[in-house]
Amino acid sequence: MSPVAIAPAPDEQPPVRAPLTRERVLRAATALADTGGIPALTMRNLAQSLGVEAMSLYHHVANKEALLDGVVEMLVAEVEDEIGGFTVESGVADWMPVMRGRVLAARRVMLRHRWAPTLIETRTNMPAALLRYFDSMLGILIEGGFSNDLAHHAMHAMGSRFLGFDQELFKPNAAGSESPNAAMLVDLAAHLPYLAAMLAEVAHDDPDTTLGWCNDQAEFEFMLDILLEGLERRRARLAS
Amino acid sequence: MSPVAIAPAPDEQPPVRAPLTRERVLRAATALADTGGIPALTMRNLAQSLGVEAMSLYHHVANKEALLDGVVEMLVAEVEDEIGGFTVESGVADWMPVMRGRVLAARRVMLRHRWAPTLIETRTNMPAALLRYFDSMLGILIEGGFSNDLAHHAMHAMGSRFLGFDQELFKPNAAGSESPNAAMLVDLAAHLPYLAAMLAEVAHDDPDTTLGWCNDQAEFEFMLDILLEGLERRRARLAS
DNA sequence: ACCTGAACACCGTTCAAGT
DNA sequence: ACCTGAACACCGTTCAAGT
Numbered sequence: 001m002s003p004v005a006i007a008p009a010p011d012e013q014p015p016v017r018a019p020l021t022r023e024r025v026l027r028a029a030t031a032l033a034d035t036g037g038i039p040a041l042t043m044r045n046l047a048q049s050l051g052v053e054a055m056s057l058y059h060h061v062a063n064k065e066a067l068l069d070g071v072v073e074m075l076v077a078e079v080e081d082e083i084g085g086f087t088v089e090s091g092v093a094d095w096m097p098v099m100r101g102r103v104l105a106a107r108r109v110m111l112r113h114r115w116a117p118t119l120i121e122t123r124t125n126m127p128a129a130l131l132r133y134f135d136s137m138l139g140i141l142i143e144g145g146f147s148n149d150l151a152h153h154a155m156h157a158m159g160s161r162f163l164g165f166d167q168e169l170f171k172p173n174a175a176g177s178e179s180p181n182a183a184m185l186v187d188l189a190a191h192l193p194y195l196a197a198m199l200a201e202v203a204h205d206d207p208d209t210t211l212g213w214c215n216d217q218a219e220f221e222f223m224l225d226i227l228l229e230g231l232e233r234r235r236a237r238l239a240s
Numbered sequence: 241m242s243p244v245a246i247a248p249a250p251d252e253q254p255p256v257r258a259p260l261t262r263e264r265v266l267r268a269a270t271a272l273a274d275t276g277g278i279p280a281l282t283m284r285n286l287a288q289s290l291g292v293e294a295m296s297l298y299h300h301v302a303n304k305e306a307l308l309d310g311v312v313e314m315l316v317a318e319v320e321d322e323i324g325g326f327t328v329e330s331g332v333a334d335w336m337p338v339m340r341g342r343v344l345a346a347r348r349v350m351l352r353h354r355w356a357p358t359l360i361e362t363r364t365n366m367p368a369a370l371l372r373y374f375d376s377m378l379g380i381l382i383e384g385g386f387s388n389d390l391a392h393h394a395m396h397a398m399g400s401r402f403l404g405f406d407q408e409l410f411k412p413n414a415a416g417s418e419s420p421n422a423a424m425l426v427d428l429a430a431h432l433p434y435l436a437a438m439l440a441e442v443a444h445d446d447p448d449t450t451l452g453w454c455n456d457q458a459e460f461e462f463m464l465d466i467l468l469e470g471l472e473r474r475r476a477r478l479a480s
Numbered sequence: 481a482c483c484t485g486a487a488c489a490c491c492g493t494t495c496a497a498g499t
Numbered sequence: 500a501c502c503t504g505a506a507c508a509c510c511g512t513t514c515a516a517g518t
Contacts, residue, residue, distance in 0.1 A: 020482085043511060055512080056483050064511065088434075121361070121407060135432040142434055148441040156459035157466060160407040167361060167400040167407055192375040194328075194382055201388040219396035223467070226397060230466030260501085283492060295493085296502050304492065 022060045076129035088139035095144025107164025117165040262300045316369035328379035335384025347404025357405040
């Protein structure tokens, strides 16, 4: 097709940059978000990082929403890699450890891309890749003995937890996160008696477990296990 | 203070618009979001709805972030109204129905302001009003027999569920939400076998329970009850 | 077919000026 | 003290033009 076999004449500069492709655009977008977060991911910034004009991007993605959808597809591919494929082994009754392992694998991907949960939440259309992931998670439930009805509830209950993240309300940013000291606690006690008491005790028990510095991984697993156990209890009720 | 008792002279036009106050600004911002969603809430739009120039707003809020923080404060006040105050009755051992009622009350407020969850999630600083709410919820747990340590886990596990919302991944917008018909399901079956089977059955059982039209309230309560029961089970273990 | 420059209609925010 | 107009530095996106 293209004259790729023809050696460039001396006066022809070989193309310094590879031609733009959808894949290159999406990869650069992910890299940009990794370094500067979602705010850094503007069409103009992205173009600059590719050594190109902003308007050139529109030949490979329809618009910014389509770009963000594409980035989510890349993320799901990374989750699939981390899990080792979305295939569902049929007849595996012990669904809980399988699902738990997948959720925590997905979580590792999200921790590599801290901006990803927020991005995923803003999508209004479910990317096809994500549908395939959810289908495989549903498959684990069904093969594990869930009815379609109970599995449906379970899908709702798990929600974003399937992808290894959860709303972390008001996560303190690096700037403002200081562990509470004695003076703060005294001040808190007046208006927030229960929080003050809890922080005083929890912070005392474990220096890494103060308001700004909770163990996110442990807390995520605490909630995950409550959900998984609650689902298993309801599944067992079906069988009896 | 102000010459409020002096009747305006005939040539003095009485002020047509009330003077701008922080409260009026925040109230107008909430109204704007109610009608047009968060995207409609721009400084210029807000000013226009108040019959004023955009720059006048900066005399009452420091910047847009402060404006949004203020809107969240209004929301929490509405939650407090709906609940009937944040006071914690001490010595009420039966914590579960109290907390459940509060969560569902908060949820009613969020359903009146569909944009609110997304807005709350984007706040990086916890508004003081919300801290008071969380303190009262923690109080219910403590008075109900939780240890500080277990209550701490519970706060994390509940997270945004305390406010009556949860991440709803890819909620279909009004435009694209059509319940799956037979043709779609056949097409789905090829690539998404489990989802297709589930939808076929669940949609058959209840016409209001298809992918795009799930019963959000029922699903929220399903998940809420799993969490509450899991927490109660762990609390009971403490006592024994 | 792919990329470009200029332009358009928006943002939040600053600043000097008005009353 | 409160409000204003013009301006600045950004956005995403359209369009006609280049090669």
